Amino acid sequence: MKRRQFLKMSRGIGFLAAGAAVGPFVAPTHAQTSGRKSIRIGMSVASTGTFAHDSQSGRRAIDLWLEQVNAQGGLLHQGQRYQVELLVRDDRSDKQLAPRVYESLIFDEKVDLVLAPYGSTLTAAAATITDRNDIFMMGWAVAADSVFMQGYKYIVNGGTTPVSRVPEMPVQALKRFGGKVVSTIAVDEPYSDALAGSFRATAEKHGLAIGATEKYSRGAKDFTTILNKAAAAKTGLLCITSYDTDMIVMLRQMKENDINFPAIFSTFSQNSSILALGNDAIGLWGQSNIDPRVAYAVNLGPTAAQYLDAYNAKYPNGPQSDINSAVAFASLMVLGAMIERAPSLKARDLKAAALDLSGHLTVLNGTYRIDETGFQTGYDILVIQNTAKGGREVIAPAAVATAAPLFPMPTWDQKAKM
Amino acid sequence: MSMVMQSVPPAEAAPSVRQRAPLFRLHRASVSIWCLTLVGIGLIAVSIPAVSAGVSFWFYLFQWIALASALNLMAGMTGYVPFGFAAFFGIGAYAAAVLNQFHHAPTWAALVGATAAGALLAVLFAPTLRLRGVFFSVVSLSLAIVLRSVIVLLPEDVAGGSSGITITGRHDPILLYYLMVAVSMGAVAIATAISVTPHGLRLKAIGDDLDAAQIIGVNAKGLRLAMWVLSGTIAAVCGAIEGLYSSAIDPAAAFNILISTKAIIYAALGGLGTVMGPVVGAVIMTITDELIWALSHC
The missing domain is CATH 3.40.50.2300 (Response regulator)
Incomplete structure (x- = not known):
């Protein structure tokens, strides 16, 4: 390398380093108003990669839930109804991007709580961020038992039958x-x-x-x-x-x-x-996880048949509801009940509400039941024969x-x- | 060959005095400027956790600086482009996870184990250095795929099987961030040290023309092996720190071919064979990627 080239590149790297240092700090941030106007829920969806199809299946059902809740005036929290805002980021099915996504949701978007990404690997990577910052995370597609053995305080599996319980x-x-x-x-x-x-x-x-x-x-x-x-x-x-x-x-x-x-x-x-x-x-x-002919004694939200009717009405041209759509919808039903029950949206209050409601809520795919770690012990699968x-x-x-x-x-x- | 030798004027055949003088001037200038630059980057890096709520962006920025610099030691300096570079990252991640999760080793011991695993793997893969060009690249990629399959097929209580390993012990992300900063700065410092010593010229000679380098007495085998081990070890340490940071390791993510390709692209963008090229490439590409990601949800 020539000396002049070396000097020019040294100067260049200095500017780049300075740019890199400043970049994330100058990103626009949402200042939280003193009076709450809405409940802000963050989540990540994969636009590309291994989990794109499945996470988008879940997103469709979450949008359906959001539409229904806001049409009813929102969620009743601390004696007042609040509209629910969903703030979505792309995680590209990338484990290395998941922590960044959830930091952005927490610090830039100032969300009150988050939904987990699709899949156990991304959820585990994101939970290191949310738990450290005392943000409640509702898992809707986290099947691995090991995620709940990490000692995280504020993560709950609200919809999926864990892989250890499928058989x-x-x-x-x-x-x-x-x-x-x-x-x-x-x-x-x-x-x-x-x-x-x-x-x-x-x-x-x-x-x-x-x-x-x-x-x-x-x-x-x-x-x-x-x-x-x-x-x-x-x-x-x-x-x-x-x-x-x-x-x-x-x-x-x-x-x-x-x-x-x-x-x-x-x-x-x-x-x-x-x-x-x-x-x-x-x-x-x-x-x-659901069948329109199987009607559990649902005490929260629609039955499986009613959910499928609503889903098909919102998405008449497909894609059809699948296993991921149903668990996502079930998780959001449970999450809504937690928010309404909790005295605040602080992680510890939401976790306490999640534990209080365990065993008392039956939604479209069965009875929601968790242990102290947030591990799902309810929601038996249905065995279907052709x-x-x-x-x-x-x-x-x-x-x-x-x-x-x-x-x-x-x-x-x-x-x-x- | 003889025609080429005849066409080279005798005055240009041995310009040793004229070439050595600028080299040492460059040495003195570069060391002082570059040390200042490294100190500047280091100061920025150290202050980030105090002024930024999240460190993930910075953690992965320094990870890519380290990986691109490590790859550059091999690809840039000797001309051997290892498409199987991800194997080192993966073995480091797995070594740290297995030691920490299954054998309850403390963080430092897991990192030492990962370092040793990376060096050992590099020595095991060393026979591939007999190959050249695309053959070396393809074989190194194949070995990475084989290594991934071996790990998947090991019993679950040995390496987690297909499901990978979730590290249940908690690790301080700020500490891991500082470790990643130290590794990246270390990788750049090593590249600097090599480039300003005669070893840098010898490596360039190997990259330009292996046969000619050997004819003039360069110990090509030894230098190549040293770069290979150094490069692989740095990548393994990166994999270990990243594994502990994210706490979730699975074969698909740990041995992802994108780890190799991104490191190659980042290093090539800034300039293979230069000290600062991989740093510049990693910074530009990571910031570009961040901007694209940020714009995608505006």
Whole structure:
């Protein structure tokens, strides 16, 4: 490097450093007025990246809740109704951006409380900021148990069934129907692997045997060997916790090799891509958190059927409500009740209200119940089974089942004749 | 070769005295100016937590300065562009998380462990330095992907499996911010020290023409290995500090290819092979990214 170049660059870096130092301080900030005019809730949504689709599904339901609440005059807090403002930032599904997003919401936008980002990784990264600054965070898509073991004081899971509790209903159903062995097939990705592990732990808890425990790398196309291993283990319930595209390949290879299982569970069994398989999709178990035919004794907000009607009215041209939309809506219903109950919007008061309301609120997807850490212990999932001609029935929990299960599910030969 | 040698005038073949004098003048001037610049940046960095409510922007700004500077030690000075650079960041994050979460090591011990893991990984990957150009880049990328798969396939109680590791112990973010500032300033100081000693010229010679450098007696293997280990170790320490700061580590984020590509782009934008280039590139790109992000919600 020439000396002159070096000197010029040294001077340049000085200016840049000064610019960088000043930049964030000159950003416009919202001064909080002495008298409250609204309740300001911050949240992040991913416009791009891994979580974009799911976080935007949740955002649509949150917008629906916001519209309904403000149309009714807002939330009743400290004896007065306040409109609710939602301040949204883009987190790009980036763990490194999440802390910055929540700092911006807290310090620039001066929000009263926040909704968590989509997913456990981003939520954990954001919670380090919110908890340190005594801001309450309502999680709506935080399935990992570990987030609630970190000692955070002010985070509550208001809508999602934790990954450790998803297998409870399918495993209980298998035991009730006489099955004895659970096998898992997972792709090497966080949620898939965690869910498979939870299935094994739940099966052991209920005294069932563990058959095959298979894991594969994304992109694998030949599942014949692992399917045969699961069949050889006399599997009663095969849990496939990977992608629907992989599941389609697995089902095709099961059919080609005439490999049958009494029950197959997958999160994606009711996806349109799986239902498009026609008779090959009959008998598969899937999960949902709401069903219009299942009416819990709701004491807060709409039933599942009423929610779906309202959602479809707001978004007549789709996309349809999905599992993320429903949990987001349920979380906001619970959050509204917390805000109305809490004496202030301080994090400790909201957390106290969250604990007070635990076990007393039943919303569209079941009863809200948390422990001291904010971990969700309510909201059982619904186990849905595909039936002939594109039908679906709720087969668990038994109390809200809409039909008796097809157990064992039809073999490939039987499906061909249906 | 012989034709080239014949075409070079004898007077230009050995201008040792004329070239060495400016080099040492540059040395004296640059050290004083650059030390002042570093002190200025350091003072700004140290004062930020006192005057700014949040430090995340600054934390990641200094992280990118450190990563771009670390990558520059290898890519800029020797011409070897490691697309698998993210492997070092990832191994550092995982080493710190495993030590802190599963073995209850204190923060300092987790960082020491991450440093050692980064250096060890660099030594293990050292045979790839026999390759050149795009072959080295592609193989280093492949090794990063393989390393990620190995970590995913390890038992959950060893490295967290596919779900990664959530660090349940609390760490002071301001302390971690200062550590990141120290690492970034350290990376720049190392680059400065190398560039103003004869090692800098030797490394440039390796980057310009490896064969020619070896012919004139440059210990290319040793210097390359030293830069590789240094570069990887700094990246591993960055990964460790970032992992403790965000408290959530998963394979997708820790071994994200964007860590490699961003570091390469930031360093290249400012100028590969220069001391300040990666700093300038990281500052410009991080501020630009911040502005784009801020404008997206205006």
